[in-house]
Amino acid sequence: MKRAFTYIATSALAGMAAAYIAVTLFTAPAPTELLTPDPLPVLPAGQNQGPVSYASAVQLAAPAVVNIFTAKVTVQRGNPLFDDPFFQRFFGDRFRSQPRKQLQTSLGSGVIISRNxxxxxxxxxxxxADQIRVVLSNGRTLDAxxxxxxxxxxxxxxKTDADDLPTITVGDSQGLQVGDVVLAIGNPFGVGQTVTMGIVSATGRNQLGINTFENFIQTDAAxxxxxxxxxxxxxxxxxxxxxxxxxxxxGGSQGIGFAIPVTLAKGVMEQILKQxxxxxxxxxxxxQDITQELAESFGLKAGRGVLVSxxxxxxxxxxxxxxxxxxxSTxxxxxxxxxxxxxxxxxxxxPGEKVRVKGWRNGEPIDIQVEVSERPRLDPQQQ
Known part of the structure; x- marks a missing residue:
């Protein structure tokens, strides 16, 4: 028994010694760089303070955005019953209604395009409106x-008589893309000049029934x-x-707003100032648009051409x-x-130029020259 115990103890000690030697000789120390965390990157000054600010854009544009106050006088008549001859036969002019004048006011915003x-x-x-007043962002008031x-x-x-006004820089609305950041500047509810931010939600919105000619920018800026x-x-x-x-x-903003592209607005303004x-x-x-039902009845392809109604x-x-x-069709x-x-x-x-109109009549092709006239103010559905 004593020999067996001595043998086991000797073997155990020898194994432990061998293990120690193996660990010491064949295990390399962990590199210092793996134990030390990388230092956090240092951003340039001004870029480590949260989201980008649009203050410079607002400071550039806001002075050229004005508040517009309008007033007009309306005449209100009383109850027409009091003017009825039968009623006056019994009561005379005692209750006869007299026209009453009432002043109506409204507010909006505008953009200064030129210094003059x-x-x-x-x-x-x-x-x-009978009277229009323009208030600049600095409080200056002008008649318009x-x-x-x-x-x-x-x-x-x-048009105002001032010739030293701040003007806005006109951009390019044709280059707008869905997702571009935009800001709306105006005077909501008459509280004073306010700036709201959003993105371009869509472009080319039309057939909304707002205007006759529509090509709106849709935005979620309030x-x-x-x-x-x-x-x-x-x-x-x-x-x-x-x-x-x-x-x-x-009646309030629900994230769907519409703006007229400045490219369209410039064209309208130039014509107004010129003529x-x-x-x-x-x-x-x-x-009328060609629907699937109309296409089948006329033997046409849906979405091709316009039906003259x-x-x-x-x-x-x-x-x-x-x-x-x-x-x-064309x-x-x-x-x-x-x-x-x-x-x-x-x-x-x-107006005065001719256009070439092609299409079909009763299944037969037509090719007609039409001299264009000047558009009168009429129903939006008439081309």
Whole structure:
């Protein structure tokens, strides 16, 4: 037993000694660099303080955004019953109603485009106003007159006598993409100049029933009553749109606002300043999109062409020979997919020029020359 115990103890000690030697000789120490954590990266000064600020863009654009206050006098008549001869037979003029004058005021916003006092805003902000006052961001107040308006795009130009006004830098709305950061500057609810931020939610919005000619920028930057006519700017402080309308069931912003692209607004403004009004081409027809049902009944391809649903008697299309039931496929070789295409295409043609209209009538091809006239103010559905 003693020999067995001595043998086991000796073997155990020998094993432990061998293990110690193996660990000591064949195990390398852990590199110091693996045990020491990397130092945190140091950002350049000004870049480690949270989200990017748009203060510089606002400071660049805000002085050129003004508050617009309008007033007009309306005449209210009393109950017409008091003017009835039968009533006056018994009561005389005792209760006869007298017209009462009432002062109505409204507010909106505008954007100073030129140093010599021209301001761009929405037509509905100043429509039928008897008095218009403009208040700059520094509190300066100016009287303004209407240089011209265009109800079809809901744009108007105001003129003040000042010639030392701050102006906004005009950007390029055609380069806007969904996801671009935009800021809306205006005077919501009359609380004073306010800036809200969002992104471009969509471009080219039309057929909303807001204006006759629509090509809206949609944004989720908060737009509220009083913002109409104000500036929609990009992250560089450049004007890209004129805030115009909101989609709301409550009357307040619900994240769906619409602005008129500055490219469209510039064209309207230039025409107003040059000739006092906006001149557009007109054919005198009402068009209807080709639906699947209409395509099957006319033997056409859905989405190809526009059905002529009405022709104004004596209008350019009527004089050229177009009739209801015709299908227009191209105008000046440009294919059409909706009635909206005709509206915009013809509006850009100067009155007096001729356009070539191609399509079908009762399955037979037609090719007609139509002389475009100047568009009168009429129902938005008539092209």
């Amino acid at each position: 006092g021209y301001i761009l805003t929405n037509n509905h902000v100043i429509e039928d 007159q209407v240089a011209g308006g265009d109800p079809d795009t809901d744009l108007a130009v105001l 737009i509220n009553p009083g913002n109409s006519g104000g500036a929609l700017i990009n992250a560089h402080g450049q004007l890209v749109g004129i805030n115009t309308a909101i989609f709301s069931k409550s 006092g009004r906006v001149v557009r081409g007109w054919l005198g027809i009402a068009g 009405g022709v104004l008697e004596g209008g350019p299309a009527d004089q050229a020979g177009l009739t209801p039931g015709d299908v227009i 105008i000046n070789e440009q294919p059409l997919t909706s009635a909206h295409d005709i509206l915009n295409l013809i509006a850009a043609v100067p």
